Amino acid sequence: ETGENKEDPEFYFGWGLVLVLESKLRALFTTVFDVMFAGVNSIYGSKNGEEMGGSSSRVSSMSMPRTEGEILQSSNLKSFNFSELRTATRNFRPDSVLGEGGFGCVFKGWIDENSLTAAKPGTGLVIAVKRLNQEGFQGHQEWLAEINYLGQLHHPNLVKLIGYCLEDDHRLLVYEFMPKGSLENHLFRRNSYFQPLSWNLRMKVALGAAKGLAFLHSDEAKVIYRDFKTSNILLDSNYNAKLSDFGLAKDGPTGDKSHVSTRVMGTYGYAAPEYMATGHLTARSDVYSFGVVLLEMLTGKRAMDKNRPSREHSLVDWAKPYLTSKRKILHVMDSRIESQYTLDAALKAAYLALQCLSIEPKLRPNMNAVVKALEQLQDSGRDHKGAPRNSSVRNSHQHSRNAHKHQMKNANDLSNRNSISYPRPAASPLST
Incomplete structure (x- = not known):
């Protein structure tokens, strides 16, 4: 579950049938859910920011x-x-x-x-x-x-x-005050102030956010966050991630209860499908949202974007088939961080996201397992400081680009595709 599977690439094959079933079920679930509260879209950028807060929970x-x-x-x-x-x-x-x-x-x-x-x-x-x-x-x-x-x-x-x-x-x-603003801005705003985060920084932010969620889910807190998304992850001057906006948080289930029943609230594209369909909220609902954010960090694309071609509106539905193979994974990775990671690291991160995005809540790892997987991924990258140990990733990127160009040349329906834009998420309430 921690992304440490060392079998050959074919161990991903078993996901094929699951992905088909998930796609069909998600198509049904998404009809009951619409855009919800959008978090504050931070644009912090002062060099005068001072940090507060202790180091213990x-x-x-x-x-x-x-x-x-x-x-x-x-x-x-x-x-x-x-x-x-x-x-x-x-x-x-x-x-x-x-x-x-x-x-x-x-x-x-x-x-x-x-x-x-x-x-x-x-x-x-x-x-x-x-x-x-x-x-x-x-x-x-x-x-x-x-x-x-x-x-x-x-x-x-x-x-x-x-x-x-x-x-x-x-x-x-x-x-x-959080001087570096939100993760959303660093991933999706393209201007002189918000530079693209490197692979190492993305993994650092992912680990910090995962630790925050793991604490909320612990026996000490027993809280379900319910609104985990890039705009609610703020960054201090050292790019340490901190969760913000607890307006939708709920106490977790107590006693022998398995879930909390509540009105469906959150942000479209991030909420777990079973929560959208039933209103049953569990800690694994947050795990699904974490999987969406991790996928955004790997791809550099928003969870939902209707300016993309119709089959790519939902990042999860579009990207999942690419996450199961060494031959396909580079097609979805953010080109801005090309050659900053090993192929093995990309596969492990993608597999972790895939586990978190399982349509069956019980198959999702808990956040402690997610933290462990990200720590191992970060440790494995320290020796080469985020750069590939050999030319395999660079060569794979080049091969993928050449193959993709060939496909684009022969696909008339793609020849006039517009460039992808990054709209800000809409904000509107929903209750069921």
């Missing part, structure tokens, strides 16, 4: 509170006045906006590191202030859920929540 000794009063009193977070945050963000100036999503806008601000009071712009501790849009897709319950979970859960791979504001109709959240 912990959960508050109190049991998860249930009433609003208990949540606010037990969170150990600073309660900010609205006027303080207005000053800290320079009156929520438009040029302070870091991103915008279903919750509202996120603004850059500054506070004193010791007193946590508003500081002069450019001095003190840099923060990110998320302000609830009263007419947005998320509301008070999502705001409260964020405080409920991030007020008590602490881990190096979870973003740090510093405080909140509850005053009249104002609902705000104050976080540590």
Whole structure:
């Protein structure tokens, strides 16, 4: 399960029938699900960002509170006045906006590191202030859920929540500032600031995000994240991944229950098919979402993109058949990281993604197994620092490109294909 299978390439063959069945079932499942809350699309980029948070994980000794009063009193977070945050963000100036999503806008601000009071712009501790849009897709319950979970859960791979504001109709959240922004931007935004992540950095981010999910699923926390996607993975100045946006998180099943029954919410393209069809939520639902994100990191393509040819709208459906063979895997790998990895590493990462994307939840590895697989993959790459040990990958790339060019030349239906674009995900609510 950890991607360490060393059999010859034909061990992938058994996946063929499974892939056909999965494709048929997914076609049925996707009819019941539509685009949901899109996370904040961060565009952080300040060199003045300072990092916060400890190196160990912990959960508050109190049991998860249930009433609003208990949540606010037990969170150990600073309660900010609205006027303080207005000053800290320079009156929520438009040029302070870091991103915008279903919750509202996120603004850059500054506070004193010791007193946590508003500081002069450019001095003190840099923060990110998320302000609830009263007419947005998320509301008070999502705001409260964020405080409920991030007020008590602490881990190096979870973003740090510093405080909140509850005053009249104002609902705000104050976080540590993440200088490198979101994984989404680094994968899909093509401009001078957001450079493509290298293979090594992608594996580092994948491992960090996996550790965050593994902590949430642990007996210590027992939380189902429910909205794992690239826009919710933020990066600090050293490209350490931290999960953000816990507005859709749920407590995991207790006692002899196998799942949590809930309204279907999340983001189209990332949610597990059984959850879309039944509303039954388990930790393995998050594992599926992780598989989608890992596939995005390998391919450099979005989970869903209707600007691509129809058969490529769904990244999972399109890419799966290529993940089972050494001869095909290079067709889907991101060309921007060509020759930065060994063929063996690409196959192991692809096989791990394939396991996570199994349509049968019980066949998906748990996140601890995913962490172990990624650690082994990272260790195996340190000796050659991400570069191929020989020319096999480079030659394979060249062979794949030549073969692909030949196919394109002889396929009239592909000759006029437009170049792929990367639209931002839509944001709209869904309930079932």
